[in-house]
Amino acid sequence: MRTTGTVQKTETVPIQSSSDVVVVRQRVRAWTTDMKFSLVEQTKIITAASELGRNTLEHGGGGKMELSLVVNGARQGIQLCFSDQGPGIADIAQALKDGYSTGQGMGLGLSGSKRLMNEFEIDSKPGVGTSITAIRWK
Amino acid sequence: MSKLLSAIQQNREWVLQDWVQRLRQAVRRRDLISDRELESEASEIFSVIDSVPAGTTLEDFGSAGWQPLKEMLAALSISRATAGFTPSETAIFVLSLKPTLFALARQNWSKDANDLFVEVSVANDFVDKLALYTTDSYIHGRDQVIARQQEEMLELSTPVVTLWDGIVALPLIGTLDSARTQVVMESLLQAIVQTNSRFAIIDITGVPTVDTLVAQHLLKTITAARLMGAECIISGIRPQIAQTIVHLGINLEDVITKAKLSDAFRLALERSGRKVTRADKANGSVAAAPRGV
Ligand SMILES: Nc1ncnc2c1ncn2[C@@H]1O[C@H](COP(=O)(O)OP(=O)(O)OP(=O)(O)O)[C@@H](O)[C@H]1O
Numbered sequence: 461m462r463t464t465g466t467v468q469k470t471e472t473v474p475i476q477s478s479s480d481v482v483v484v485r486q487r488v489r490a491w492t493t494d495m496k497f498s499l500v501e502q503t504k505i506i507t508a509a510s511e512l513g514r515n516t517l518e519h520g521g522g523g524k525m526e527l528s529l530v531v532n533g534a535r536q537g538i539q540l541c542f543s544d545q546g547p548g549i550a551d552i553a554q555a556l557k558d559g560y561s562t563g564q565g566m567g568l569g570l571s572g573s574k575r576l577m578n579e580f581e582i583d584s585k586p587g588v589g590t591s592i593t594a595i596r597w598k
Numbered sequence: 599m600s601k602l603l604s605a606i607q608q609n610r611e612w613v614l615q616d617w618v619q620r621l622r623q624a625v626r627r628r629d630l631i632s633d634r635e636l637e638s639e640a641s642e643i644f645s646v647i648d649s650v651p652a653g654t655t656l657e658d659f660g661s662a663g664w665q666p667l668k669e670m671l672a673a674l675s676i677s678r679a680t681a682g683f684t685p686s687e688t689a690i691f692v693l694s695l696k697p698t699l700f701a702l703a704r705q706n707w708s709k710d711a712n713d714l715f716v717e718v719s720v721a722n723d724f725v726d727k728l729a730l731y732t733t734d735s736y737i738h739g740r741d742q743v744i745a746r747q748q749e750e751m752l753e754l755s756t757p758v759v760t761l762w763d764g765i766v767a768l769p770l771i772g773t774l775d776s777a778r779t780q781v782v783m784e785s786l787l788q789a790i791v792q793t794n795s796r797f798a799i800i801d802i803t804g805v806p807t808v809d810t811l812v813a814q815h816l817l818k819t820i821t822a823a824r825l826m827g828a829e830c831i832i833s834g835i836r837p838q839i840a841q842t843i844v845h846l847g848i849n850l851e852d853v854i855t856k857a858k859l860s861d862a863f864r865l866a867l868e869r870s871g872r873k874v875t876r877a878d879k880a881n882g883s884v885a886a887a888p889r890g891v
């Protein structure tokens with residue numbers, strides 16, 4: 461990902477089961493509370509993390525989330541990086557379409573979390589894996 | 599054949615004392631267990647080892663003679679798991695018997711290296727087996743605790759309440775994972791049938807995050823309720839949740855939503871042909887009672 465800020469602090473959360481997705485939400489909640497995001501912003505970031513975390517588990521076959529505090533000049537932000545070594549996304553534009561799902565889902569997780577965050581980058585290679593980095597600035 | 603067991607039985611006082619001393623140093627969580635408890639547990643376990651039936655050997659941990667010891671270790675592990683000890687803190691308890699037995703072997707067989715080696719190996723294997731057994735029991739105990747808590751939560755989380763004749767409500771609290779949602783959905787549908795309700799209010803004030811999975815579960819429940827002739831109203835959508843749902847792109851336009859449970863209740867009353875009016879002393883009607891029109 462292009463460097464949009466300097467990383468100040470990180471934490472890694474493994475994602476191997478649906479209870480790990482609960483931990484993902486809990487950790488993001490703790491971080492965004494510490495960083496003093498507003499309640500609306502917190503809810504948006506936690507929801508995006510929940511979507512991306514579940515995609516990592518369900519479509520990526522498990523992986524991890526890396527949380528970082530990023531600083532760019534006077535701005536502070538939270539960066540969420542989800543990565544897996546799953547099948548990858550063949551057509552990223554299609555995956556980002558509202559309502560597109562290869563499973564039984566609503567197909568809104570990926571596109572929705574992009575709208576909930578300020579910066580969003582998908583890096584995916586079929587057969588190699590997927591890594592999604594999203595930032596929300598304060 | 600090993601003579602270690604009879605050596606233990608001949609030196610019972612010394613062995614127990616040495617073990618308790620090592621325990622005091624090894625067991626870290628002194629906030630969770632007192633000296634006295636530690637000592638009495640050690641002496642109980644020791645007395646079971648001390649009094650195994652004749653013919654029982656340390657080499658054969660699978661034999662019936664060790665059954666009472668196993669039961670005691672299992673009970674101990676489960677109580678440790680419940681008290682908040684970690685698996686290693688629990689295993690330390692039996693593992694600290696090892697240096698005691700090594701010391702005992704050395705006192706008795708230091709003249710013959712071969713004998714000493716045999717007895718030390720026996721002590722080593724025996725204590726390892728105790729520790730493994732303890733760890734297995736610990737995990738089993740922990741699993742039971744978790745399973746019980748999960749069940750309790752599942753039950754706790756599905757309190758379908760009848761608000762009025764034909765109106766049921768389901769206040770949801772906590773994380774809606776798939777297992778729990780399944781139970782919640784079933785109990786709501788069941789309550790609709792049992793009470794012959796035409797309105798079901800699902801209150802999500804206590805749900806911290808509404809993502810696509812939660813939304814999908816809610817929508818499925820609403821569709822199923824409709825098939826059974828009941829209309830669902832979702833209440834308790836907090837402002838931050840409303841904004842997030844919109845950004846996610848979830849469409850709740852076909853769903854009746856209300857900010858508060860009381861609003862949803864009022865709507866259900868109205869739709870079922872009732873009206874809430876303020877008590878009027880002149881005609882003596884009951885305060886705020888809904889009445890049929
Ligand atoms: N980490 C991933 N690895 C592989 N494929 C992925 C990954 N994340 C998303 N996808 C693909 O992108 C599609 C769209 O994802 P999106 O999260 O929008 O929908 P969904 O997960 O199917 O349903 P939901 O609305 O419940 O999230 C998925 O169906 C899947 O095919």
Ligand SMILES: [Mg+2]
Pocket residue numbers: 511514515565568569570
């Ligand atoms: Mg998804």
